Amino acid sequence: MNGETEAAEPKPLAPGLYLVATPIGNLEDITLRALRVLRSADRIACEDTRQTRKLLNHFEIETPVLSLHEHNEAARAAELVAELRTGARIAVVSDAGMPGISDPGSLLVKAAIEAGVAVIPVPGANAALSALIASGLNTEEFLFLGFLAPKASARRTRLEAVVKTREGPLTVVLYEAPHRILETLADVESVYGPECRVVLARELTKIHEEFLRGNVSEVRGLLAERDRMRGEMVLLIEAQPQSKGQVRPATLREQLEELAKSEGLDEKEALKRIARERGVSKSELYRELQLERGRKRQ
Numbered sequence: 001m002n003g004e005t006e007a008a009e010p011k012p013l014a015p016g017l018y019l020v021a022t023p024i025g026n027l028e029d030i031t032l033r034a035l036r037v038l039r040s041a042d043r044i045a046c047e048d049t050r051q052t053r054k055l056l057n058h059f060e061i062e063t064p065v066l067s068l069h070e071h072n073e074a075a076r077a078a079e080l081v082a083e084l085r086t087g088a089r090i091a092v093v094s095d096a097g098m099p100g101i102s103d104p105g106s107l108l109v110k111a112a113i114e115a116g117v118a119v120i121p122v123p124g125a126n127a128a129l130s131a132l133i134a135s136g137l138n139t140e141e142f143l144f145l146g147f148l149a150p151k152a153s154a155r156r157t158r159l160e161a162v163v164k165t166r167e168g169p170l171t172v173v174l175y176e177a178p179h180r181i182l183e184t185l186a187d188v189e190s191v192y193g194p195e196c197r198v199v200l201a202r203e204l205t206k207i208h209e210e211f212l213r214g215n216v217s218e219v220r221g222l223l224a225e226r227d228r229m230r231g232e233m234v235l236l237i238e239a240q241p242q243s244k245g246q247v248r249p250a251t252l253r254e255q256l257e258e259l260a261k262s263e264g265l266d267e268k269e270a271l272k273r274i275a276r277e278r279g280v281s282k283s284e285l286y287r288e289l290q291l292e293r294g295r296k297r298q
């Protein structure tokens with residue numbers, strides 16, 4: 001390392017907006033630069049002040065904090081930009097990882113840029129990239145989608161759209177909550193097929209860090225056997241464009257008809273069965289069925 005590669009900002013800290021990454025589990029992942037910036041800033045804008053205070057207490061940092069979350073970001077941005085214009089040094093942190101990545105921060109960044117204020121990234125931990133580099137999937141080209149929509153139909157449409165205009169496979173990186181992971185894996189299976197390779201990265205940098213690698217139906221099966229879905233998760237998918245000869249996944253209506261024909265199940269019984277297999281609720285499936293019926297009528 002030579003002088004040119006060392007910290008861009010001189011001591012004391014130059015005025016500006018500092019976007020500071022914080023650990024996603026392991027406190028050792030805070031950088032020396034992050035600590036210096038957090039110590040020297042005039043104020044730290046935090047997603048959750050209680051959460052950040054724990055981190056600051058651990059490192060004996062006494063910089064004043066204020067909240068910056070999705071419900072107050074627009075108003076706070078105006079207030080903080082006014083301070084930044086007078087030469088303040090403001091640090092921004094989220095609860096974990098990089099601010100602005102599925103977390104508050106980007107509105108404030110835009111406002112600061114418009115106001116001609118310096119915006120300085122202080123890199124560090126990030127769940128999506130940490131999962132990607134250890135996944136074994138293609139890291140040359142990838143697409144980060146953050147959290148998918150809670151509605152099954154919207155999730156599937158998004159997954160289908162991803163590969164529509166592509167020739168080759170693409171690594172898709174998603175954040176997902178434990179209570180929805182089985183549903184999302186079922187969607188991945190129905191859009192890309194049961195052989196699609198996936199990696200589920202759980203509890204990165206923590207004691208119970210785990211990578212589940214395999215095709216989507218295997219990983220779904222492994223998870224379904226567990227009593228409880230726990231921990232923070234990143235899902236990586238080797239999304240393949242649908243080849244011309246590939247069979248379109250059956251609609252819910254077609255699956256119901258198939259179960260009626262092959263096993264004599266009525267709609268209620270068949271919905272119960274499919275819900276269990278997909279790891280979703282019956283009411284969710286019922287909504288999906290209504291949507292399919294609505295689309296057919298149009």
Ligand code: SAM
Nearest residue numbers: 024097098102126127175176203204232233234
């Ligand atoms: N800003 C953060 C970042 O840079 O990674 C992401 C914040 S987002 C609100 C939180 C989501 O990130 C979690 O629901 C989970 O999907 C993922 N995540 C955060 N920490 C994680 C960890 N230690 N292991 C796996 N996934 C994690």
